[in-house]
Amino acid sequence: MVNWSDIDTILLDMDGTLLDLHYDDVIWNDVVPREYARLAGLTHEEAWRKLYVETMETATRLDFYDVEFWIEATGLDLERVHREQTHLLRYRDGVRDFLTAARASGRGAYLATNAHPISLDVKDSVTNIRELVDGTFSSHAFAAPKEDPAFWRGLGDALDFDPARTLFIDDNEGVLTCAEQVGIGHLLSIRQPNSAKPARDDSAFAALAHFHDLLPIEPRE
Numbered sequence: 001m002v003n004w005s006d007i008d009t010i011l012l013d014m015d016g017t018l019l020d021l022h023y024d025d026v027i028w029n030d031v032v033p034r035e036y037a038r039l040a041g042l043t044h045e046e047a048w049r050k051l052y053v054e055t056m057e058t059a060t061r062l063d064f065y066d067v068e069f070w071i072e073a074t075g076l077d078l079e080r081v082h083r084e085q086t087h088l089l090r091y092r093d094g095v096r097d098f099l100t101a102a103r104a105s106g107r108g109a110y111l112a113t114n115a116h117p118i119s120l121d122v123k124d125s126v127t128n129i130r131e132l133v134d135g136t137f138s139s140h141a142f143a144a145p146k147e148d149p150a151f152w153r154g155l156g157d158a159l160d161f162d163p164a165r166t167l168f169i170d171d172n173e174g175v176l177t178c179a180e181q182v183g184i185g186h187l188l189s190i191r192q193p194n195s196a197k198p199a200r201d202d203s204a205f206a207a208l209a210h211f212h213d214l215l216p217i218e219p220r221e
């Protein structure tokens with residue numbers, strides 16, 4: 001699946017790639033519309049539509065990932081909402097073994113995430129994910145989401161890496177497409193980002209079923 005002699009650097013999405021997307025799915029598709037519906041006197045369906053259809057008509061893609069934007073839009077304490085659901089946070093199978101092997105091989109492994117710092121901090125407080133990687137890059141620091149070439153220019157300024165010799169794993173097709181356009185050489189999607197939903201087989205990219213499929217990792221030359 002990956003020829004490790006072609007790879008020097010590993011970039012990893014967090015939600016739906018290293019962590020089970022079930023956590024975010026429950027928060028954004030169940031808890032937030034439910035609490036907003038109660039606050040605004042709407043049905044769940046009306047609340048969902050108001051937030052994710054009407055509000056998104058004028059919002060940017062980075063707004064979509066911005067917890068502070070949604071605090072403003074809903075009036076909800078979304079840090080509390082994130083903390084109340086942390087029992088749903090878990091690593092996808094094989095992730096810890098993969099990260100240990102990747103770093104032992106002499107390659108840098110970095111988080112490249114659209115997660116907002118509020119969400120990232122809650123996730124890190126439960127999973128210690130920052131300790132398992134060599135660095136963390138959030139699109140909010142570059143003012144551009146991973147779907148935008150500006151994110152990759154910002155990352156290129158912040159991290160010394162050769163795109164052609166980089167492996168990037170992400171469960172989002174739009175993000176992978178942008179990464180391909182900016183010259184990231186090795187791309188993988190994720191077969192089942194959310195453990196509570198069926199696996200997908202519609203990715204335009206090679207899809208990773210299990211992180212153990214990437215082992216063993218030969219030492220970097």
Ligand SMILES: [Mg+2]
Nearest residue numbers: 013015016171
């Ligand atoms: Mg993701």
